[in-house]
Each structure stands twice: as C-alpha cells, then as structure tokens.
Amino acid sequence: xxxxxxxxxxxxxxxxxxxxxxxxxxxxxxxxxxxxxxxxxxxxxxxxxxxxxxxxxxxxxxxxxxxxxxxxxxxxxxxxxxxxxxxxxxxxxxxxxxxxxxxxxxxxxxxxxxxxxxxxxxxxxxxxxxxxxxxxxxxxxxxxxxxxxxx
Numbered sequence: 522x523x524x525x526x527x528x529x530x531x532x533x534x535x536x537x538x539x540x541x542x543x544x545x546x547x548x549x550x551x552x553x554x555x556x557x558x559x560x561x562x563x564x565x566x567x568x569x570x571x572x573x574x575x576x577x578x579x580x581x582x583x584x585x586x587x588x589x590x591x592x593x594x595x596x597x598x599x600x601x602x603x604x605x606x607x608x609x610x611x612x613x614x615x616x617x618x619x620x621x622x623x624x625x626x627x628x629x630x631x632x633x634x635x636x637x638x639x640x641x642x643x644x645x646x647x648x649x650x651x652x653x654x655x656x657x658x659x660x661x662x663x664x665x666x667x668x669x670x671x672x
Contacts, residue, residue, distance in 0.1 A: 530661070531557035531577075533584035535567040535601060536619075537593050541642065544649055545588065545619070552653035554661070559584070564596030568604050571611050583614055586660050589636075591620040591627060599630065606635030615660060 532549070536542045546558050559577055561567040567589075573579055587605070591598035598618065606612050615637040620627070628639050640656075643649040 529557060529581045530585045531559055531581060532586045532588060533559050533561065533567070533570065534588045535561045535564070535593065535598065536588070536590045537562050538590075541590070544646065545653070548646070548649040548653035549657065551650045552657045554653065554657045556585075557581070564593045564598060564601045567593075567601050568596065571605065571608075571614075583611055585614075586656075587614055587616045588619045588656075589616055591618060591622055591631075599627075599634070602631060602634050602636055613666065615664070615666065617656065617660075 532554070534542055534545055536545065542560055549558060559570075561570050569575070570578065571583070589598045589601060593601070598620070602616055602618070605614065605616055612635070616635070618631045618636045618639045619642055620639075621642050622628075623641055631639050640652065643652050
C-alpha cells in the first residue's frame, strides 16, 4: 500500500515564509516522515522546479506530494495549482493546499482546480504535528496513486 515510485520519495513544500516552512518540516520530522523535503519559496520557482529545470527532479523524479501555500509573492498558489493540474506530466501529483485562508471562495476554487485537499494551517505546534501525522499516514501509507510518469 502507498505511493509507488520510480525514484526517491520526497515532499515539495511551496512556502514563502521561512517560519512556516520550519514549522512544517519540524512537524513532519516529529511525525516520523524521514524522506527528503524540498522547498520552493514562490510560485515561479515552484513552476520552474516542476518543469524539471533543476537537478532534484532530474535525479529523483517528481515529488510524491506537494504542500502548497496560496498566498505567495508573484505567481500565487492558485496559479501554481492550475499549472500543475493542467499539465498532463505532473497533474497526477497530489496537491494539499496548506494555507491560513479560510475563505470559502478559496476553498471552492482550489477544489474546482484539482486540489486533493485543503487544510487550514494549524495554530499550535502540537496541532501541526497531529496534522503532519495524518498527512503522512494517508498519503504514504493508505493512498494508492499512479506510478510516476517518465520524464
């Protein structure tokens, strides 16, 4: 059971806030997620990353899971989500929108654009760890996803 891969499993976190990125990575480690985590700090970097314009994607393949903030400088998370889900090479990658927005319009728009889930960022470290445990368990132990497409 779990994600099938052709290369190494890793999570891509698209997050402009260094503090939020640190909190997320610490929570994942406390949830016993031991694989690699890569960060893109803005939407443009994420799109370039997912196009394979870097060594990580060329060596490891696409990420197994993307945690995507909505409110990014430049190209925002909404546009990144649309890019991902409109590109047949990467549309299969699960995208979890992880944001502070509880705006009903954002929630609806993200699901309409193919988000696999929409999670409001927890406000306490303990809640962040609890959320990370659920994400890890669901996406890496229970979910069955298609194999990675060859680049």
